[in-house]
Amino acid sequence: MSTTLYRRPGVAELHPVRTRRRWNATKVVLGVSVPVGFVVLWQLSAVLEWVDPFLYPPPSRLIPGLVALWEDGKLVEATVTSVRRVILGYLLGAAGGLVVGLLMGMSRVLRAALEPFSWAWYTVPKLALLPIFLTIFGFGDTSVVVLIAATVYFFVWISVMSAVMAVPTGYREAALMLRANRWEMFRHVLLPAALPEIFVGLRISAGVSVLMLVGIEFVISDQGLGYLIEQGRTLLLLEQSYVGIVLVALIGYLFALLVKAIGRLFIRWTSDDNAIIPT
Amino acid sequence: MSRFRVLGAALLLLSAAACGGGGGEPSAAPATDLGAVVPVEGCGPDSYVDPADLSPDRKIARCEAGTPEAQPLKEPATIRMTSASRSSSLAPIFVGMAQGEFEKENLKIEFSVLPFADAMPQLAAGRVDVSYGGTEAGLFNAVSQGLDIKWVLGNFVEPKAADLSQPQTGLWARRDIFSDPADPDLKELKGKTLGSTVGAASAIAYPMDKALREHGITLGDMEIKQLPAADLMTALSNKAIDTAWLLDPYWLTAADQPDSYVLVGGQPAGETLGGFYAGKSMIEERPEVLQAFVRAYIRTVNTYLDGDYIKDDKVLDAMAEGTQQPRDSLTRTPSLTFDWEIRQGTGESEQKVFIAFKTVKYADVIAEDRYVDRSFYARAVGHSAS
Numbered sequence: 001m002s003t004t005l006y007r008r009p010g011v012a013e014l015h016p017v018r019t020r021r022r023w024n025a026t027k028v029v030l031g032v033s034v035p036v037g038f039v040v041l042w043q044l045s046a047v048l049e050w051v052d053p054f055l056y057p058p059p060s061r062l063i064p065g066l067v068a069l070w071e072d073g074k075l076v077e078a079t080v081t082s083v084r085r086v087i088l089g090y091l092l093g094a095a096g097g098l099v100v101g102l103l104m105g106m107s108r109v110l111r112a113a114l115e116p117f118s119w120a121w122y123t124v125p126k127l128a129l130l131p132i133f134l135t136i137f138g139f140g141d142t143s144v145v146v147l148i149a150a151t152v153y154f155f156v157w158i159s160v161m162s163a164v165m166a167v168p169t170g171y172r173e174a175a176l177m178l179r180a181n182r183w184e185m186f187r188h189v190l191l192p193a194a195l196p197e198i199f200v201g202l203r204i205s206a207g208v209s210v211l212m213l214v215g216i217e218f219v220i221s222d223q224g225l226g227y228l229i230e231q232g233r234t235l236l237l238l239e240q241s242y243v244g245i246v247l248v249a250l251i252g253y254l255f256a257l258l259v260k261a262i263g264r265l266f267i268r269w270t271s272d273d274n275a276i277i278p279t
Numbered sequence: 280m281s282r283f284r285v286l287g288a289a290l291l292l293l294s295a296a297a298c299g300g301g302g303g304e305p306s307a308a309p310a311t312d313l314g315a316v317v318p319v320e321g322c323g324p325d326s327y328v329d330p331a332d333l334s335p336d337r338k339i340a341r342c343e344a345g346t347p348e349a350q351p352l353k354e355p356a357t358i359r360m361t362s363a364s365r366s367s368s369l370a371p372i373f374v375g376m377a378q379g380e381f382e383k384e385n386l387k388i389e390f391s392v393l394p395f396a397d398a399m400p401q402l403a404a405g406r407v408d409v410s411y412g413g414t415e416a417g418l419f420n421a422v423s424q425g426l427d428i429k430w431v432l433g434n435f436v437e438p439k440a441a442d443l444s445q446p447q448t449g450l451w452a453r454r455d456i457f458s459d460p461a462d463p464d465l466k467e468l469k470g471k472t473l474g475s476t477v478g479a480a481s482a483i484a485y486p487m488d489k490a491l492r493e494h495g496i497t498l499g500d501m502e503i504k505q506l507p508a509a510d511l512m513t514a515l516s517n518k519a520i521d522t523a524w525l526l527d528p529y530w531l532t533a534a535d536q537p538d539s540y541v542l543v544g545g546q547p548a549g550e551t552l553g554g555f556y557a558g559k560s561m562i563e564e565r566p567e568v569l570q571a572f573v574r575a576y577i578r579t580v581n582t583y584l585d586g587d588y589i590k591d592d593k594v595l596d597a598m599a600e601g602t603q604q605p606r607d608s609l610t611r612t613p614s615l616t617f618d619w620e621i622r623q624g625t626g627e628s629e630q631k632v633f634i635a636f637k638t639v640k641y642a643d644v645i646a647e648d649r650y651v652d653r654s655f656y657a658r659a660v661g662h663s664a665s
Contacts, residue, residue: 052400052404054400054403054424054425054426055400055404072637131510131513134510134513134514135513135517138517138519139504139506139514139517139519139520140519219507220505220506220507220510221505222478222503222504222505227505231480233396233397234394234396234415234416234417234480235396235415235416235417235420235480235638235639236396236399236400236417236418236420236421236424236426237420237640
């Protein structure tokens with residue numbers, strides 16, 4: 001006995017434009033309401049003394065702290081320093097990781113030669129290399145930038161190599177049937193197929209670069225947002241630490257968003273997964 | 280209907296939590312009356328020095344060995360103590376523990392490593408009883424923001440501080456930064472870099488500033504670079520910095536190369552820059568326990584740590600165990616002069632430097648009685664005027 005299943009078109013099919021707009025609006029509202037809810041809860045917990053307001057200064061106390069840091073120029077100086085370091089380190093590391101990852105993804109020989117060595121280095125916590133970097137590059141910005149670059153490099157390298165290797169064999173075979181040469185294979189098959197995964201890796205490494213930056217600035221620097229956070233902790237100026245933490249979170253988010261936005265320019269065909277950058 | 284019930288229950292829970300957090304904290308136990316101060320056998324007039332006496336060559340307060348005598352607590356008590364490191368300046372604690380001086384008072388010490396900045400809020404909240412640290416900017420910020428923390432015991436003084444021909448902890452400079460390396464003119468330090476662990480926020484900001492002022496410049500005339508203590512000597516030898524405040528045992532490396540480095544400033548002679556800090560949980564709620572701790576500390580100093588104690592094997596064993604450093608490393612630096620007292624004005628001088636460098640967020644010096652309590656060590660030696 002056969003069964004016939006009938007399905008009426010849903011709202012999405014009947015009103016695709018309206019549905020999409022509504023979903024986009026919902027995503028933005030959800031994306032914004034969670035942090036807003038968090039801030040409200042944070043403020044309430046301090047006002048109602050569920051937590052010690054000295055140890056956990058509420059958002060209302062961060063605003064005067066932010067103004068004070070702004071007025072004495074510390075905030076701008078720290079933010080500019082940190083952003084400069086993270087962008088330089090990220091660009092250096094990402095460029096290296098991209099090139100090496102693509103080459104290793106396409107070449108079995110290179111993979112066989114470099115993969116064990118690279119994996120071994122990948123697992124070393126880069127902060128443990130700090131004394132070596134300090135000896136080689138000195139105590140200035142160079143050490144910080146190179147250490148961020150080294151961290152980003154490994155994350156990008158792995159994601160790029162994996163993305164290239166994961167391109168389905170059928171894609172390559174189709175291109176070979178069309179007599180594509182090595183460059184054409186790379187330009188028209190491997191790169192477009194791997195790009196979505198590559199940009200996921202680039203976005204993850206954007207966050208990692210900020211993590212690394214703060215870690216290094218905690219330890220050696222006398223500038224930057226990491227230093228601002230650490231100084232606030234040491235001096236028991238906890239508002240300063242919290243302002244720094246919020247700024248670092250914001251920079252990390254904006255940085256990942258920027259990489260995502262750049263990614264969207266290159267991979268318009270993939271589905272959207274972000275509330276702020278709708279398709 | 281059930282949705283409203285859930286909402287009602289949630290609101291009830293929230294309001295209960297709010298009430299619980301706001302006014303339901305356990306009330307402070309009534310403070311124990313420590314009674315009148317009575318003379319202590321073995322602790323004569325030399326056991327207490329007027330806090331206003333800042334002379335570097337004054338006699339450091341001491342009682343006879345084995346005194347003040349133990350007065351065991353009725354009930355065993357535990358003291359949760361923290362320190363940023365297992366420094367050799369904690370010898371009275373390590374030796375006192377090894378020799379059973381705290382046990383004699385029915386006290387047990389639970390020692391853990393925690394940076395002083397992180398320990399202060401715990402101290403004020405009563406989760407830590409005693410912390411070892413320095414008179415840092417963080418302490419004054421904490422006090423100014425209402426945290427109840429008191430400096431109750433000093434740590435040590437540096438009798439040789441005034442004599443810069445004696446290698447010691449202090450401000451070391453590379454000779455090659457001076458136009459005449461053999462005879463450095465310290466005015467030339469203006470604009471040079473200075474490496475320090477906590478920068479202008481540490482207890483040594485005051486002695487650094489004092490040392491520079493003697494030569495017509497201030498700490499503000501130098502560019503401060505903040506680096507970990509272990510990296511300062513490396514930075515100095517790499518010429519990444521020009522000068523550095525080198526702590527034990529790092530100055531030994533500089534002292535081994537007198538042609539390359541020169542000591543340009545030492546600690547303030549005769550002043551302790553740190554020591555032991557207690558919170559409300561000890562001072563107000565368990566003063567008898569703090570008193571027992573202070574008594575055991577002072578007795579340990581009098582009995583084992585007066586003079587060149589580093590040559591005493593049992594002291595060295597206890598220090599090696601406590602600091603977790605090899606014996607050879609401990610014997611490389613000279614014995615410290617422990618001083619449990621707190622000089623008058625040290626905190627004020629520190630604050631003035633911190634205010635100038637804006638590492639504290641207030642402009643007027645906080646009165647000493649808000650962060651110093653000399654009554655415990657005075658009572659331990661029977662100083663009745665306390």
